[in-house]
Amino acid sequence: MQLWSDSALVKAYQEGNEQAFAILLQKHQKHVYNVILMIVKDKFIAEDIFQDTFMKVITLIQSKQYQDEGKFSHWLIRIAYNLAVDYFRKVKKNTTITDSEGEILSQENRFVEEQEADTSILQTENEHIVAELLKRLPSEQREVVVLRHYADMSFKEIAEMTNCSINTILGRMRYALMNLRKMLTQQEFKTLN
Amino acid sequence: MKEAHKQTSKFVDNDILRYFYGEMPEEEKNAFEQALMHDKNLRKSYKELTFTLGMLPAEETAFQSPEPEILNNILAFSKVSVQATAQIHAEENTIEDKLIKIRKYTPRPIIVGMAILFSAIVNFSGYSQYKQATNKKVKHEALEWENLDNAEIQKIHRDITVLKEHRGGILPADSAVYEVVTHDESTTIVLP
Numbered sequence: 001m002q003l004w005s006d007s008a009l010v011k012a013y014q015e016g017n018e019q020a021f022a023i024l025l026q027k028h029q030k031h032v033y034n035v036i037l038m039i040v041k042d043k044f045i046a047e048d049i050f051q052d053t054f055m056k057v058i059t060l061i062q063s064k065q066y067q068d069e070g071k072f073s074h075w076l077i078r079i080a081y082n083l084a085v086d087y088f089r090k091v092k093k094n095t096t097i098t099d100s101e102g103e104i105l106s107q108e109n110r111f112v113e114e115q116e117a118d119t120s121i122l123q124t125e126n127e128h129i130v131a132e133l134l135k136r137l138p139s140e141q142r143e144v145v146v147l148r149h150y151a152d153m154s155f156k157e158i159a160e161m162t163n164c165s166i167n168t169i170l171g172r173m174r175y176a177l178m179n180l181r182k183m184l185t186q187q188e189f190k191t192l193n
Numbered sequence: 194m195k196e197a198h199k200q201t202s203k204f205v206d207n208d209i210l211r212y213f214y215g216e217m218p219e220e221e222k223n224a225f226e227q228a229l230m231h232d233k234n235l236r237k238s239y240k241e242l243t244f245t246l247g248m249l250p251a252e253e254t255a256f257q258s259p260e261p262e263i264l265n266n267i268l269a270f271s272k273v274s275v276q277a278t279a280q281i282h283a284e285e286n287t288i289e290d291k292l293i294k295i296r297k298y299t300p301r302p303i304i305v306g307m308a309i310l311f312s313a314i315v316n317f318s319g320y321s322q323y324k325q326a327t328n329k330k331v332k333h334e335a336l337e338w339e340n341l342d343n344a345e346i347q348k349i350h351r352d353i354t355v356l357k358e359h360r361g362g363i364l365p366a367d368s369a370v371y372e373v374v375t376h377d378e379s380t381t382i383v384l385p
Contacts, residue, residue: 016279021271025264034256047263054267062278127250134255149249150256154216170207177245184248 006072031151032080038146039084053080077151078161133183141176204228209239
């Protein structure tokens with residue numbers, strides 16, 4: 001089977017090859033969907049934004065507005081990220097999340113205390129736990145982990161996309177890892193008791 | 194040893210991440226590796242951060258997929274979009290063909306040049322000389338009316354009027370005159 005680069009697939013799609021787009025969608029859907037999901041934290045909203053993202057991508061490619069200058073996947077994620085952030089900003093402006101007693105809840109969990117991590121937890125058992133814990137990270141930290149670790153964007157690219165300094169992005173990544181480690185320790189403590 | 198200390202002092206936790214993800218230039222990377230060997234604190238931080246990075250789940254575990262229905266919606270939109278684009282291209286090609294036809298029937302520069310020259314002669318010598326010249330049919334250009342746009346047709350009509358008005362008189366200085374044999378070969382007109 002011949003492996004096509006993203007550029008070749010985009011070109012083929014511009015020339016009317018629908019199958020080329022189906023391959024692009026299949027190839028990138030998980031990254032794009034999860035970047036959105038990490039930001040909006042709601043499956044249905046994430047699916048809406050995911051759909052909007054790809055419709056925008058189709059329109060831009062078909063109208064030849066896509067310039068093959070960098071990685072296609074990064075361009076795609078930038079579009080998804082901007083749409084998700086736009087949505088998130090709108091919602092944040094209009095809603096306040098409260099608990100059952102009417103108290104305003106913070107959208108982000110903060111982990112301030114330092115604890116020593118126990119390294120005895122087996123990685124294979126923890127994959128699903130860590131995946132769940134990732135969702136509990138503050139959105140800005142989770143976003144950097146997803147973009148850097150899974151979407152393969154460089155810290156510099158993330159900084160440019162999010163309009164932050166590279167040190168801020170590196171700091172967020174570091175705090176994300178520290179918080180994850182702390183949560184893992186707490187998780188293990190609960191399991192032992 | 195002294196050199197190693199010097200290198201160690203400049204690395205912070207953020208550098209560990211840049212190193213881990215291969216975002217350090219070669220020279221800095223070598224210096225970092227040297228520092229790792231000699232700086233106990235840096236090594237401790239490195240172990241802690243990379244341990245957690247190693248705990249991050251594989252993509253398959255961490256990532257979910259959108260519902261197949263959503264993917265189908267996108268593919269359907271793509272199909273419509275490709276068809277629409279193809280139709281637009283087809284229409285553009287038709288317009289391009291028409292433009293080529295019009296261009297084909299538009300007087301060539303040499304004829305326009307001759308017309309200007311002829312206009313000067315007519316302007317100089319008056320209608321009788323113009324009549325004489327046209328009788329000799331010095332210039333012919335086949336124009337098909339249906340390939341001319343409205344503006345061109347209006348211009349031609351205007352020039353026919355100009356010609357009629359100046360029969361027996363002298364044509365205005367700004368009129369270039371040359372003969373056009375149209376479809377029915379019955380109209381002699383003046384084009385500027």
